[in-house]
Amino acid sequence: MDLSTFPRTPLCRLPTPLEPLENLTRVLGGPRLLIKRDDMTGLAMGGNKARQLEFYLGQALDQGADTIVTTGAIQSNHACMTAAAAARLGLACHIQLETRVPGKGPEYAGTGNVLLDRMFGAILHTFPEGEDEAAADAALDRIAEDVRRRGGRPYVVHLGLGHPPWGGLGYVDAARETTGQADALGIDVDAVVLASGSGSTHGGMLIGLRAQGKDIGVHGVCVRRDKASQRARIIERVGEIESLLGVADPVPEGDILLTDDYLGPGYGQVTPELLEATSLLARTEGLLADPVYSGKALAALVGMARDGVWSKDETVVFLHTGGLPAIFAYADALGGL
Ligand SMILES: Cc1ncc(COP(=O)(O)O)c(C=O)c1O
Numbered sequence: 001m002d003l004s005t006f007p008r009t010p011l012c013r014l015p016t017p018l019e020p021l022e023n024l025t026r027v028l029g030g031p032r033l034l035i036k037r038d039d040m041t042g043l044a045m046g047g048n049k050a051r052q053l054e055f056y057l058g059q060a061l062d063q064g065a066d067t068i069v070t071t072g073a074i075q076s077n078h079a080c081m082t083a084a085a086a087a088r089l090g091l092a093c094h095i096q097l098e099t100r101v102p103g104k105g106p107e108y109a110g111t112g113n114v115l116l117d118r119m120f121g122a123i124l125h126t127f128p129e130g131e132d133e134a135a136a137d138a139a140l141d142r143i144a145e146d147v148r149r150r151g152g153r154p155y156v157v158h159l160g161l162g163h164p165p166w167g168g169l170g171y172v173d174a175a176r177e178t179t180g181q182a183d184a185l186g187i188d189v190d191a192v193v194l195a196s197g198s199g200s201t202h203g204g205m206l207i208g209l210r211a212q213g214k215d216i217g218v219h220g221v222c223v224r225r226d227k228a229s230q231r232a233r234i235i236e237r238v239g240e241i242e243s244l245l246g247v248a249d250p251v252p253e254g255d256i257l258l259t260d261d262y263l264g265p266g267y268g269q270v271t272p273e274l275l276e277a278t279s280l281l282a283r284t285e286g287l288l289a290d291p292v293y294s295g296k297a298l299a300a301l302v303g304m305a306r307d308g309v310w311s312k313d314e315t316v317v318f319l320h321t322g323g324l325p326a327i328f329a330y331a332d333a334l335g336g337l
Contacts, residue, residue, distance in 0.1 A: 001176070001211040001245065003169055007058035011085050012050045013042035018181040021318070023284040030305035031190070031314040035287070036178055039294070039322040044084035044116060047077050047322025048201050051174055052167025053085045053157075059166055060155035061089065069144045070157040071096040071127065071136045073268060074104075075292065075326045078198075080113040082157060083122035092152065093122040094143050100130025101268035105332065112329030130267075133160040159198050161236050168204035168241035175208025178317065179216075187315055189216050193304070194319040195297040196220030196230055196258060199237035201321060206234075206251045207241055221300040222260035223293050224267045230258050262300045268292050270333040273299040279337045290323030291330040297321070 017040065021033040041050035060068060068086045072079035072095070079095040086093035095117060101108070117124060127139050137158045144154035157167075182189045192209075196202040202220040209216050222230045234256050242250050264271035270291050277299040278289045289295040301318050310316055327334060 001172060001208070003173055006055060006166070006169055007062040008054045009058045009061055009089065011043050011054050011057070011088065013040070015177045015181060016040045018178060018185070018317070021285055024281065027280070027284055028302065028305045030308070030312060031310035031316045033301070033305070034187070034189075034315065034317045036317050036319045038174070039320045039324060041322065043088075044081045044120070045322070045325050047081060047324075048171070048319075049078045049081040049167075049322075050085070051170030052200055053081060055166040055169045056157045057085055057089060060091070063155060065091065065153045065155035067092040067094065067147050067152045067154045068157065069094045069140055069147065069154050071098060071140050071159055073098055073100040073130060074109060075113045075268065075329050077113060077293070077323045077326065078159070079122075080116045080120070080325065083117050083120035086122070087120045093120070094125060094147065095122045096125040096127050096136065096140055096143065098127045098130035098136055107331055108329045112325045112327070114329070116325055136160070137163070161233065161240070164244060165200050165203070165237060165240050166244070168200040168207070168237065169244065171201045171204025172208035172211065172241070172245070175205050176212060179209065179212045179214055182317075189214070189317050190314040191217040191219060191310060191316045192319055193219045193221065193297055193301045193316060195223045195293040195321050196234065197224045197293065199230075199234050200241075201319070202234055203237040203241050205319070206238060206255060207245070207247065210249065210251055210255075217257055218255070219300070219304070220256070220258045221297040222258055222263045223296045226263065227258045227260040230260070231256055234258070259300055259304070262296050262303065270330065271296070271299065273303060275334070275337060277302040278334070282337075287320075288324055288327065289320070290326045291334060292326055293323045294321050
């Protein structure tokens with residue numbers, strides 16, 4: 001699949017490592033576990049959003065934008081990494097922070113990614129309705145309109161459906177990178193486990209693996225909405241990415257695997273399974289997972305391995321999508337570990 005015709009601006013250190021999780025494999029006694037270190041993409045403390053932003057900001061530069069406008073939860077990694085990327089490219093950046101997680105205190109509002117947003121010089125806006133994606137995107141368009149009125153040239157990265165998901169191309173490419181690494185190591189991968197939020201990572205990975213002719217199960221772990229809603233979203237996201245690429249051999253709906261068993265009460269809300277899995281990874285491998293995305297995906301990996309979803313001779317890749325700055329905003333929840 002040729003991605004070279006799409007505008008792209010380099011922001012990541014690629015390839016990210018694909019490494020064995022020998023200790024965790026031994027402790028769980030299930031399938032052989034590997035980790036794809038997209039927490040090491042290098043921009044603003046790493047994470048999956050850097051791969052996506054290479055394509056979004058490629059579009060922005062191609063269109064001559066001088067300002068980037070985007071939205072996310074208060075502790076959004078996407079918003080923070082957009083602020084970092086804009087700083088690196090010499091662009092102004094407006095980020096809209098949505099109130100999405102109930103019952104959080106001053107650490108949540110001021111540390112972690114919010115602290116970094118400020119360090120990267122982003123102009124911060126607030127939006128009270130974190131569960132209303134269409135309204136958040138409409139509010140973004142109003143910020144962009146205001147930038148335009150003042151003589152700026154904004155480029156908006158919407159998160160809702162119905163806008164070209166250029167970021168998904170980053171994970172079409174990550175699928176090629178990961179299978180190339182596994183092939184070079186002589187390892188047959190049976191499954192990938194990843195956090196499924198806006199769906200660009202999950203959708204891009206499904207399309208990219210299919211393009212490589214690989215029959216690898218992609219297990220999306222719901223971090224934002226229940227399985228039925230996320231399934232509808234991934235179907236649509238995959239379709240949008242496929243139409244950007246002009247894919248002739250679309251991903252069958254049956255390939256969309258999802259669990260919401262690890263979502264807990266909702267987005268950004270810590271669960272006992274997340275705490276246990278995060279602690280296990282930290283204490284067996286010396287690696288960190290975040291409390292919103294990679295920690296929930298990790299909880300699913302651990303739970304599914306214990307439940308015998310895979311046999312001992314299968315190989316499962318955990319896609320570490322980063323998100324680590326948010327750890328500090330969740331010190332109240334993580335401090336008891
Ligand atoms: C750390 C991290 N992991 C995973 C995701 C989910 O990725 P996607 O939105 O592409 O589904 C996000 C989204 O914000 C994230 O910040």
